Each structure stands twice: as structure tokens, then as C-alpha cells.
Amino acid sequence: MAAINVKVNGVDHKAEVEPRLLLVHFIREVLRLTGTHIGCDTSHCGACTVVLDGRAVKSCTVFAIQADGREVLTVEGLEQDGKLNHLQEGFFQEHGLQCGFCTPGMLMTGYEFLKNNAEPSEDEIRHAISGNLCRCTGYVNIVKAYQYAAQKMREGGAQ
């Protein structure tokens, strides 16, 4: 067992973990933050995407111990003061989800992507979400949700 300290959504969490514990299991089973999903568990689907030190990664393919001393943002950390962030609002307004299973991952991928690209083309958005699988929407409304958020961010600054 090893002691780790991971800041998740702004809060420090200390825990004793086995080195083989995956980050996604730490988030879901130790911290009980079940917004981060496990889909394929083989690094394909992106349902488990979280933002680790500013970069979107698949938390099923990172050990929790690798996150020691680092910062993780999960879907639970997107809402601020009871207000959805622009991307969450975009998914709501543009019907960017049906079953919703891929949504947390789509949101976290978009969080990093839109921070680095304020005016993305449709092509760039589709490229950005190529590691996140959605089996319901056909992606059309997810692209629209990203565009909605990008527009809001350009108008109203951060979030």
C-alpha cells in the first residue's frame, strides 16, 4: 500500500492505495464520485475521461498512484455555484445526449479542448472527440453542443 494525496475538484484527498488501483476506480470507489463512467475498460471509449493537470486522459489507463500530488477535474467539478458550465449548458440546449453514458467523458474532453481552441471548426471538434465513443447521437448534436459552448465562451469569457 502507498499513501497518496490527490486534489480532486479542488479538494485534497488522502488515501492508502494499492499501486495497481486504477485512477477511475479511485475516483468512483474510494471517493464515490460516480459521474466518471467505466465503459470499455480498454482505453477505447473515453467514458472515463478526466482532466489530469490540465490534460484530458482516460482514467482507466492511469494508476491512481500516478496522480499523487496532482490535480484531477471530474464532471462533478464543472458546475460552479449551482450553475452549469457552458459545455454542460450546450449539451442541455442542443440535445447533445440520449442515454448519457458517454456524456461525462465528452464534457471533460471538451473542457480541455475548448480551453485551447476558442474558435474550433466542425472538423477540429470531430477530431477532438475521436477518442470518445457515443452510440446514440451520431455525434451531430454533440458537435453542436461544443459549438454552443465555444460561442458562449467567446461572448462571456471563461467557464
Add this chain to the structure above:
Amino acid sequence: MIPRSFEYSAPGTLDEAVALLQKLGSDAKILSGGQSLIPMMKLRLASPPHIVDINRIPGLDYITEKDGFLRIGALVRESDLERSELVRSRFPILVDTTSVIADPLVRNQATVCGNLAHGDPANDHPATMLALGAIVVAVGPRGERDVPVENFFPALFTTALEADEILREIKIPIPPPSTGGAYLKLERKVGDYATAGVAVQITLNNSGACTAAAGIGLTNVGFTPIKAVKAEAFVKGKQLDQAAVKQASEIAAGESHPVDDIRGPADYKRDLVRVLTARAIVRALERVKGGV
């Protein structure tokens, strides 16, 4: 899926890491990006008793140009390569390559050096590094040594690294003027391995003929990444007109050794090597002339 238990060390320096490898021998496995290793551990295709995580070692995430080489440190992520202005302006072939590896999320973790150290003939950087004439810098208890990439892949999933060595850096010679390169890959979908991939790097002399520096590498059409030496020898000194491109691509196809699998029959893949080689040469020529 949960990997088998293992001991974990996160050394703070390369010396410490090498000392650990020396002590543990083949029981140890290096963790860098982990995007191939961790899935293999989850599927229990690999169960290393000891993981040596090099991610805590500072100063290994550099992309710099020094002493005639582009140098890529052990902890440079694929997405760093994609975003590097130096790489984008001088080595579009590396951007071609990194942008077709896995997906953006995997590329945020996966390392360029790990793509070589894994020794997988289906990985994309090996072919490109073969075309570029790259050199692998290995560090071990006996110090550092340079391994030309054409000697780095002796067999399937095997590299020239000793059990107590770490791939510290990839060095790529800065190409002379009038050089262009391209990497083309056919994949069934994002995240898949190449059905086939071809990397081409060529330099033209004043009269427009190909110099001796030509490099052609092939992905996933053999047990190791393949350096298409006959095709390279063929293009040297030639004006790359349509007929020469056609002939070179046929020679490269003949140097591939694909097998039938879910990505297609061997004959199809061999023909794919022919098509991709011709297209990669044409794109490399366009880039010599300043195209993108």
C-alpha cells in the same frame, strides 16, 4: 479489469532508475505513458513484478534542436509533439505520424520514446524514425550509447535495449534544405493499428535528383518495423518522375512481409504498401517545394 499486484517505484533521477533496473533485472518494467503497458497489464498479457515509473524524473520532457539534431526526451507526450512549433515547422512528417496514433486522449499521456521502446511493429513512429535515420540514446549502468534505429528492432516486441537500460532520447538529424517527408497510414477507424503505414523522407540535389539520404519505413507489414532498403537504393540519384515513383513503390511493396489477419489478406496489404509509398513520395516532393 485489474492488473496483477506489483511493486512500485518512482525514482527521482535517471541514475536511481538505472540502479533499480540493475537490481531488479527483467522483473522490472518502465512506466512512461503507459498507454500500451497498462492495457496489457489489465488484460494480463503482461504482469511485471515491479514497475519503475519514470514520470517523476524532471527534465525529460524536452523537444530541442541541438548540435545538428532534433532531440526528443523520454517524457515528451505525443500531444507535445503535435503542438510543438519547432516540429510543426521543420518536421511535418512527425506531425503526420503523431496525429494518427490512437486518439487525442491517449496522445495526452503516451510518449514518443515509449512508442519505440515498446517494440511493437504496429506502432507508427518506428517507420518514421527509420525514414528519418534517427538515433536512439540508451542510458544504463555503463553510461550512454547511441543505437541507430535500424538496429533497434531485432525481433517481434524486442528492442536493442538491455534490461538495465532506459531509452532517454531520440535524436533526429536536422535535414538539409530541399528535404521533405510524409507519413501515410490506413486505419479502419480511429485508435486502430495501421492496416499498413509508410514513411518517406527525401532530399533533392540542385538538379532535382534524389540524394543518398532517402529513407523509407513501413508499419505493421512484418514482424518488425521495416526499412525498405531496396526502394531507398532505387530512388537514390533518380529524378522522381511518375515512372520512378511507380517503380519505387512496387519495390517497397516487395519488401513488405504482411500476414493475413482481421485487417485484410496479405496481398491486399502488400498492394496497400505500394499505393501508400507512391502517395507518400508525392507528398514528400510537394513538401520539398514548400507545400504542406
